[in-house]
Amino acid sequence: MTEKPFNLFVTESANSLIISLFNQYKHMIHNKYLYSKVFFTGLVIIFLSTCQPESPPASPNMEIWKFSGSSMGTSYHVSVRVSAGSVTRKQLQQGIKNTIDTVDRQMSTYKPNSELSLFNRRRSTSWQPLSPALFKVLSVAQQVSKLSDGAFDITVAPLVDLWGFGPSPSPDRLPTATEIKALLPAVGFQRLRLQSQPPAAAKQLPNLQIDLSAIAKGFAVDQVAGYLKNLGLSNYLVEIGGEVRGSGSRPGGQPWRVALEAPVTGQRRINRVITLHNFALATSGDYRNYFEKNGVRYSHTINPRTGYPIRHKLASVSVLASNTMLADALATALMVAGPKAGYALSSAHAIAARFLVHTGTGFKIKETVAWQRQVD
Numbered sequence: 554m555t556e557k558p559f560n561l562f563v564t565e566s567a568n569s570l571i572i573s574l575f576n577q578y579k580h581m582i583h584n585k586y587l588y589s590k591v592f593f594t595g596l597v598i599i600f601l602s603t604c605q606p607e608s609p610p611a612s613p614n615m616e617i618w619k620f621s622g623s624s625m626g627t628s629y630h631v632s633v634r635v636s637a638g639s640v641t642r643k644q645l646q647q648g649i650k651n652t653i654d655t656v657d658r659q660m661s662t663y664k665p666n667s668e669l670s671l672f673n674r675r676r677s678t679s680w681q682p683l684s685p686a687l688f689k690v691l692s693v694a695q696q697v698s699k700l701s702d703g704a705f706d707i708t709v710a711p712l713v714d715l716w717g718f719g720p721s722p723s724p725d726r727l728p729t730a731t732e733i734k735a736l737l738p739a740v741g742f743q744r745l746r747l748q749s750q751p752p753a754a755a756k757q758l759p760n761l762q763i764d765l766s767a768i769a770k771g772f773a774v775d776q777v778a779g780y781l782k783n784l785g786l787s788n789y790l791v792e793i794g795g796e797v798r799g800s801g802s803r804p805g806g807q808p809w810r811v812a813l814e815a816p817v818t819g820q821r822r823i824n825r826v827i828t829l830h831n832f833a834l835a836t837s838g839d840y841r842n843y844f845e846k847n848g849v850r851y852s853h854t855i856n857p858r859t860g861y862p863i864r865h866k867l868a869s870v871s872v873l874a875s876n877t878m879l880a881d882a883l884a885t886a887l888m889v890a891g892p893k894a895g896y897a898l899s900s901a902h903a904i905a906a907r908f909l910v911h912t913g914t915g916f917k918i919k920e921t922v923a924w925q926r927q928v929d
């Protein structure tokens with residue numbers, strides 16, 4: 554992971570700091586002749602007001618603590634409002650890191666000995682026991698697959714790898730139609746069976762492989778939120794790789810504010826700032842993780858039905874949901890579905906979604922009624 558230094562800059566508003574999540578964007582040259590893959594993580598920018606004389610802290614003993622670090626091939630940022638003496642900074646720092654690293658150890662396809670990698674490697678088609686956490690994420694993933702009629706599909710793993718977006722080294726050429734076709738029979742969420750008592754999963758095909766990159770970061774955000782809640786801390790903003798959950802308020806009682814990024818490659822431009830109270834927000838986009846070959850852009854979001862990266866005019870989708878895991882998965886599902894079908898799907902299921910659609914000269918914004926109701 555190529556990391557940029559933590560990136561803080563002051564906006565025109567003198568008492569606002571923007572913490573850019575692009576501190577850890579990657580620019581990876583996979584093959585100097587063929588591939589140039591650009592990978593940025595984080596499609597939101599979080600605003601945190603500081604030193605605001607017009608908004609004194611709710612209590613003189615309240616302060617905001619900020620934590621950041623790296624895990625899951627990306628960065629995380631956590632802001633928590635704490636009362637003096639209720640908990641130590643070191644305890645929180647360690648607890649947050651442990652919580653995220655636990656999800657990484659369970660659900661990474663980049664760690665050969667994670668629970669998921671071991672499941673992927675086993676060729677058995679009999680029931681395999683799962684941790685409750687992995688079971689929960691697989692269950693929600695399957696629900697989103699059904700809802701999206703297979704647009705979201707965690708069994709897309711072999712295709713993700715074939716196109717060079719997974720843990721394997723990127724190839725120096727495009728996959729052939731034959732290679733893609735050969736993998737399609739091993740892709741299909743219906744080929745993964747789940748049982749809850751006790752938590753277990755069974756592959757219908759020995760070579761079924763799972764990729765949780767489109768959902769597990771959201772789950773990790775929820776786990777950190779749960780950890781903080783268990784400590785009695787109900788005012789926080791948690792972000793991992795651009796997926797965000799906020800609860801309560803900032804000092805002074807104002808709600809957390811989050812800036813949605815404009816879909817411009819290589820630049821940090823704010824498209825919209827939203828003010829939200831209790832929320833989970835996730836964004837999927839086509840402009841931060843892709844490679845270009847012969848003038849064609851290949852996105853890391855794969856259509857599981859065709860085996861090819863998505864090719865449509867949707868630049869990004871942001872989703873608000875009751876938890877970040879769901880928002881994360883839905884954002885990818887809608888990204889695969891595309892501008893029309895994605896909008897229809899989110900409207901039909903009252904999903905709070907915001908679509909940024911390429912027009913050729915710029916971007917058009919489409920928001921569902923559910924989004925407009927939730928966003929100030």
Ligand code: FAD
Binds near residue numbers: 593856
């Ligand atoms: P999202 O839109 O949220 O997800 C897109 C990703 O989902 C694709 O990259 C692909 O993997 C998968 N996908 C593609 N199409 C579909 C589809 N139709 N349905 C379902 N899923 C699809 N990256 C590293 O470089 N190094 C690491 O060590 C590393 N560790 C990780 C550990 C964990 C537990 C997780 C969850 C991810 C890890 N990653 C790692 C991946 C990385 O941090 C991002 O999660 C990933 O690149 C996608 O996140 P995103 O928000 O950009 O895209």
